[in-house]
Each structure stands twice: as C-alpha cells, then as structure tokens.
Amino acid sequence: MGLFLSTFVNKVDRKGRVSVPASFRATLSVQPFQGIIAYRSFAHACIEGCGMDFMERLSDSAQNLDAFSPEQDDLSALIFADARQLAWDPEGRILLPEDVMAHAGITESCAFVGKGQTFQIWEPESYRAAEAEIRARALANRPTLPLRPKAPSQEPR
Amino acid sequence: MGLFLSTFVNKVDRKGRVSVPASFRATLSVQPFQGIIAYRSFAHACIEGCGMDFMERLSDSAQNLDAFSPEQDDLSALIFADARQLAWDPEGRILLPEDVMAHAGITESCAFVGKGQTFQIWEPESYRAAEAEIRARALANRPTLPLRPKAPSQEPR
DNA sequence: GTCAATACCATTGACGCCCATGATTACCCA
DNA sequence: TGGGTAATCATGGGCGTCAATGGTATTGAC
Numbered sequence: 001m002g003l004f005l006s007t008f009v010n011k012v013d014r015k016g017r018v019s020v021p022a023s024f025r026a027t028l029s030v031q032p033f034q035g036i037i038a039y040r041s042f043a044h045a046c047i048e049g050c051g052m053d054f055m056e057r058l059s060d061s062a063q064n065l066d067a068f069s070p071e072q073d074d075l076s077a078l079i080f081a082d083a084r085q086l087a088w089d090p091e092g093r094i095l096l097p098e099d100v101m102a103h104a105g106i107t108e109s110c111a112f113v114g115k116g117q118t119f120q121i122w123e124p125e126s127y128r129a130a131e132a133e134i135r136a137r138a139l140a141n142r143p144t145l146p147l148r149p150k151a152p153s154q155e156p157r
Numbered sequence: 158m159g160l161f162l163s164t165f166v167n168k169v170d171r172k173g174r175v176s177v178p179a180s181f182r183a184t185l186s187v188q189p190f191q192g193i194i195a196y197r198s199f200a201h202a203c204i205e206g207c208g209m210d211f212m213e214r215l216s217d218s219a220q221n222l223d224a225f226s227p228e229q230d231d232l233s234a235l236i237f238a239d240a241r242q243l244a245w246d247p248e249g250r251i252l253l254p255e256d257v258m259a260h261a262g263i264t265e266s267c268a269f270v271g272k273g274q275t276f277q278i279w280e281p282e283s284y285r286a287a288e289a290e291i292r293a294r295a296l297a298n299r300p301t302l303p304l305r306p307k308a309p310s311q312e313p314r
Numbered sequence: 315g316t317c318a319a320t321a322c323c324a325t326t327g328a329c330g331c332c333c334a335t336g337a338t339t340a341c342c343c344a
Numbered sequence: 345t346g347g348g349t350a351a352t353c354a355t356g357g358g359c360g361t362c363a364a365t366g367g368t369a370t371t372g373a374c
Contacts (some may be wrong), residue, residue, distance in 0.1 A: 005212070006239070116219060176354050
C-alpha cells in the first residue's frame with residue numbers, strides 16, 4: 001500500500017526490543033533491506049524512521065545543494081551519519097540502540113507514528129503532549145492543503 | 158460510480174462493528190486496499206473517511222511542502238498519524254476503534270455522510286443538528302460554486 | 315569466560331473469517 | 345400489474361489465526 005498511517009504503541013522489553021507494527025512492516029516489505037532506517041530527529045525529541053528508498057531520495061535531493069556547501073555538510077551529519085539500519089528479527093522486532101532511546105526519552109514503551117512517506121518513534125507521553133499542541137493550533141488556525149489534481153489515468157505523451 | 162453520495166445510518170454492534178454502506182463499498186471497490194481510511198476531523202465532532210487513493214493524493218500534495226517544514230509536520234500529525242486503515246470483513250463491516258467512536262460520540266449507530274470525493278461518519282443526532290445549522294447558514298448566505306467547464310471527452314491522440 | 319546479539323519457542327488476546335438469520339429490494343413471469 | 349421468487353444487504357454470534365509479548369537457548373565476538 002505504500003504509506004505509513006496511524007499510530008501504534010508497543011512495549012519495549014528488557015532487552016530493548018520492540019515490535020514494528022505489522023502494517024509498517026507490510027509497507028516496507030517491498031524493500032530489499034528487511035528493517036527500518038532510524039535517525040534522531042533534529043527538531044523534536046523523537047526518532048525519524050523510514051525505508052531505504054526514502055534515504056536514497058533524500059540523498060538525491062541533497063545533491064541539489066552544492067557538493068561542498070555547509071548545508072550539505074550539516075545535512076549529511078544530521079541524517080546520514082546518524083542513520084542506523086535496524087533489521088527486524090523473525091518476529092518483526094527491532095533492537096533500539098541506547099542513545100536513540102535516550103534521545104527520545106523512551107523507556108518501557110514507544111509510539112510508532114505514521115507520517116505518510118516516513119514515520120516517527122516517540123515516547124508515548126511526549127507524543128500525546130505534542131499532538132495536543134498541534135490540535136490546538138489547528139483549531140485556532142485551520143490548516144489548508146491545496147490538493148493537487150488527481151493524477152490522470154493515461155500517461156502524458 | 159466514483160462518488161460518495163447520500164447518507165446512511167447503520168447500527169454498531171456489541172463488538173464495535175458497522176456495515177459500510179454497499180454503495181460506498183462499490184465506490185471503493187476499484188482500490189487495492191479493501192477498506193476505508195478514517196481519521197478524526199480536527200474541525201468537527203466527526204470522522205473523516207476516504208479511500209487510499211485520496212490519502213496518496215494528500216501525501217503527494219504534502220510533498221510540495223518542504224520535507225522538514227513545520228507545516229508538513231503538523232499536517233502529517235493531524236492526518237497521517239491519526240489515519241487508520243480499517244479493512245472490512247467479508248460482510249463489508251469495519252471495526253470502529255474506541256477513541257474514534259469517542260471523538261464522534263458514537264454509541265449504538267452512526268451515519269455515513271457522502272461528501273463527494275470523501276465521506277464523514279457522524280453520531281446521527283449530532284449530524285442532524287450540524288446539518289440544520291448548515292442549512293440555516295445557506296439560507297442566510299447562499300453559497301456559490303463556479304462550475305469548471307466540462308472536461309473534453311475525446312481521448313488523447 | 316563473559317557478555318551481547320539473535321534465533322527459537324510458548325502464551326494470550328484481539329481481530330479476521332465463517333456461518334446463520336431477517337428484512338428489504340430488485341427481478342421475473344404469468 | 346400483481347404476486348412470487350431470488351438476490352442483496354444489514355446484523356448477530358462463534359471460532360480460528362496471527363500479531364504482540366515474554367522467556368529461554370544458542371551462537372559469536374572480544
């Protein structure tokens with residue numbers, strides 16, 4: 001189906017293992033690497049997650065920046081240098097590294113939050129708070145999104 | 158047929174299951190995912206419903222925003238993070254999650270309200286009230302909709 | 315040898331699938 | 345045109361399966 005949707009809260013066991021939601025695994029199942037890519041968010045206290053395909057798209061996009069520009073440098077450090085490939089075990093669980101859990105404040109459970117093309121991993125309470133804030137903002141200032149026209153069924157010539 | 162039209166009130170059984178109206182299922186039948194996508198409206202006490210194709214359009218549209226922009230963040234949280242994929246069973250029923258029912262105040266029955274490309278799910282009494290309000294507004298201030306010219310029917314040569 | 319990572323197994327609880335029933339609608343044929 | 349019949353749809357309940365979770369064993373690295 002291709003999108004990461006919904007939010008799932010799963011438990012982290014004593015070893016630091018956590019089940020990746022089955023629907024997320026299904027989304028990633030088309031990919032060669034059987035696991036997720038995770039890096040620490042530089043905007044929130046959470047972990048960014050995605051598939052390898054999205055990493056490659058990021059890499060392609062980053063090429064639009066100058067090869068040796070400071071922006072490109074920073075982006076690489078923030079994302080590519082920090083990204084870990086977390087393969088899941090036969091039961092669909094990944095092992096969350098220590099520093100990653102610490103960055104998000106995760107202890108005994110975590111929330112997988114779908115963001116469409118990507119997803120995030122939060123400490124459940126932190127996410128609840130962040131979401132409430134966003135909803136409050138949305139009520140005050142209703143967000144809009146200009147819908148792109150439906151993709152034509154026949155390809156352009 | 159391709160559009161969600163009319164309003165249907167169906168019962169919610171003890172397990173939280175409810176039949177998706179047959180005509181809505183027919184509209185969605187062309188899609189790969191056999192079910193609906195539902196997320197809590199951030200403007201009304203109701204549930205927004207659509208097909209996976211509409212979600213993908215939203216995702217495409219959101220990509221026009223910057224990958225790391227705050228707007229993209231908020232919108233994703235409100236929609237993608239809250240969207241649930243509700244597959245229907247062989248009888249055409251979906252299982253309404255607890256918090257979703259709570260958000261709309263749904264208990265023993267719910268109204269499927271066609272909105273064209275999408276639809277909404279309401280607690281029947283709440284919808285009756287909301288509809289009355291909308292009609293009252295329309296009387297006071299007649300809405301307009303500039304019609305787009307009919308799309309040419311000839312296929313591309 | 316110790317520790318950590320990973321594979322293997324076992325449990326349970328939610329959810330999906332199956333069958334049955336009733337009611338309404340659409341259809342067919344006299 | 346009316347009656348009868350078949351099909352579709354909404355609804356209710358029982359049961360099996362799979363995902364999530366916890367624990368144990370095995371393997372490999374330092």
